[in-house]
Amino acid sequence: MSTKKRRVGAETPTFVWVGASCALLFLLLPLVGLLKSIAWSGIFGAVTSGPASEALRLSLITSVFATMIALVLGLPLAWVLARIEFRGRSMVRALVMLPMVLPPVVGGVALLGAYGKSNGLIGGWLFDVFGLQLTFSPLGVVIAEAFVALPFLVMAVESGLRSIDPRFEESAATMGLGPSERFLKVTLRLLAPSLIAGVAVAWARALGEFGATITFAGNIEGRTQTTPLAVYLLLESDPEAAYALSFVLLAVCVAVLVAMRGSWMGRRS
Amino acid sequence: MSVVLQGSVRQGRLILDIDVAVGDEIVAISGVNGIGKTTFLRVLAGLLPLDNGTLQVNGIVLDDVDKQIFVPAHLRNVGMVFQDNVLLPFLSALDNVAYPLMATGVGRQQAQQLAIDAMEQHGTGHLAQMKPTQLSGGQQQRVALVRALINRPQLVLLDEPLSALDVDARREVRSWLRDQLKSLPGTKFVVTHDLVDIAELCDREIAFMQPQLLSNETQTTIVR
Numbered sequence: 001m002s003t004k005k006r007r008v009g010a011e012t013p014t015f016v017w018v019g020a021s022c023a024l025l026f027l028l029l030p031l032v033g034l035l036k037s038i039a040w041s042g043i044f045g046a047v048t049s050g051p052a053s054e055a056l057r058l059s060l061i062t063s064v065f066a067t068m069i070a071l072v073l074g075l076p077l078a079w080v081l082a083r084i085e086f087r088g089r090s091m092v093r094a095l096v097m098l099p100m101v102l103p104p105v106v107g108g109v110a111l112l113g114a115y116g117k118s119n120g121l122i123g124g125w126l127f128d129v130f131g132l133q134l135t136f137s138p139l140g141v142v143i144a145e146a147f148v149a150l151p152f153l154v155m156a157v158e159s160g161l162r163s164i165d166p167r168f169e170e171s172a173a174t175m176g177l178g179p180s181e182r183f184l185k186v187t188l189r190l191l192a193p194s195l196i197a198g199v200a201v202a203w204a205r206a207l208g209e210f211g212a213t214i215t216f217a218g219n220i221e222g223r224t225q226t227t228p229l230a231v232y233l234l235l236e237s238d239p240e241a242a243y244a245l246s247f248v249l250l251a252v253c254v255a256v257l258v259a260m261r262g263s264w265m266g267r268r269s
Numbered sequence: 270m271s272v273v274l275q276g277s278v279r280q281g282r283l284i285l286d287i288d289v290a291v292g293d294e295i296v297a298i299s300g301v302n303g304i305g306k307t308t309f310l311r312v313l314a315g316l317l318p319l320d321n322g323t324l325q326v327n328g329i330v331l332d333d334v335d336k337q338i339f340v341p342a343h344l345r346n347v348g349m350v351f352q353d354n355v356l357l358p359f360l361s362a363l364d365n366v367a368y369p370l371m372a373t374g375v376g377r378q379q380a381q382q383l384a385i386d387a388m389e390q391h392g393t394g395h396l397a398q399m400k401p402t403q404l405s406g407g408q409q410q411r412v413a414l415v416r417a418l419i420n421r422p423q424l425v426l427l428d429e430p431l432s433a434l435d436v437d438a439r440r441e442v443r444s445w446l447r448d449q450l451k452s453l454p455g456t457k458f459v460v461t462h463d464l465v466d467i468a469e470l471c472d473r474e475i476a477f478m479q480p481q482l483l484s485n486e487t488q489t490t491i492v493r
Binding site for chain 2: 165167168170171172173174175176177178179181182186189190
């Protein structure tokens with residue numbers, strides 16, 4: 001049915017228009033405020049010097065590694081959740097989604113409980129055996145970001161796997177493709193849009209991670225101070241740089257949304 | 270006998286109890302919807318293992334539950350057309366037709382040449398560069414048929430292969446299909462409701478019937 005045609009008996013009441021307009025304004029106003037506060041002439045200098053550029057560099061590296069971890073761990077997990085029926089699957093799925101709703105600070109505290117050097121579950125062992133210290137290290141930033149980003153990737157990839165008609169893979173089997181060939185040449189190919197969307201949204205989430213990072217990895221300039229942490233601190237000392245960095249994060253997120261267009265968000269139509 | 274199948278398989282509420290032995294012929298499979306015709310093809314294709322019994326094709330055991338033998342679909346050399354033609358959406362029609370050849374190790378160029386020859390002979394050469402989404406249902410079905418037969422499979426399984434075609438196209442494709450199937454050795458199964466298909470395409474018919482309808486379980490028995 002065409003959505004443009006007006007249906008008698010289902011007209012949109014006036015107060016819905018008012019409500020929708022207010023909602024849109026509520027979302028747009030802060031963005032306009034941010035764009036208005038940016039000193040455009042000095043923006044390049046502001047993000048390429050001192051702690052701002054350090055933070056951007058660190059954020060870029062850690063978020064890319066975190067996304068890679070999320071991809072390598074998340075793809076098999078999404079497969080199991082989408083394709084294998086087992087008792088307690090909905091429980092496992094709820095557990096996987098937990099970091100999405102958990103306050104990030106709590107996530108950071110939980111990570112300390114697991115990987116903390118002195119009183120974490122396996123933190124002491126990691127340090128004794130491998131000399132690895134996750135807390136207050138760039139690696140810890142990666143772990144914290146991957147922890148919050150993983151569910152987003154699993155969710156996107158799982159729904160993508162569910163939407164693939166299994167008969168594509170079955171017909172590939174009758175054409176002579178073995179299991180691993182089918183996975184690489186058919187499943188992954190059909191999954192590509194969801195995979196790209198999942199990676200994009202996981203990366204955006206990792207890039208913006210604040211609470212778990214500051215709790216678990218701290219706020220050491222040049223070592224664990226990522227861009228969101230730097231924005232928060234610079235707001236006091238160097239607001240111009242804080243706004244400039246905010247704009248960079250905003251631009252990245254807009255780019256991610258554009259990349260996801262049509263694959264994950266707009267599929268409903 | 271080329272295909273000897275004795276056994277049963279359960280899918281949901283359907284139990285398919287099969288005992289057939291057929292030679293190198295074209296066999297029509299008929300029966301009402303939901304009676305298990307597609308399930309039967311899936312068992313033969315290796316997409317669905319038997320729950321008990323055995324399946325032999327050309328003297329080779331493909332499925333034997335007691336002896337724990339099951340040869341999966343990709344090792345069976347079947348040519349299958351699914352009910353809704355599942356051409357791979359990211360490949361052109363030509364690449365779809367060439368795909369089974371490439372899967373068996375034919376080089377890309379040679380596979381494409383063989384594929385275009387087959388499509389031209391079939392009158393679908395002009396569709397070669399199109400993506401499946403650009404094709405009509407009938408055109409997709411034609412391409413799916415060429416793809417299923419390109420490997421000269423030892424077992425052909427066609428699930429309502431002419432259903433999306435209009436009357437004229439149907440007549441044309443039917444006669445092409447009959448020539449193709451006659452030229453292939455082995456057993457060919459064609460699921461169809463169409464009496465003309467059964468009469469003109471097939472050597473014999475196996476009608477699926479349900480002897481009894483129980484309250485919460487459907488049982489299908491096929492008699493040879």
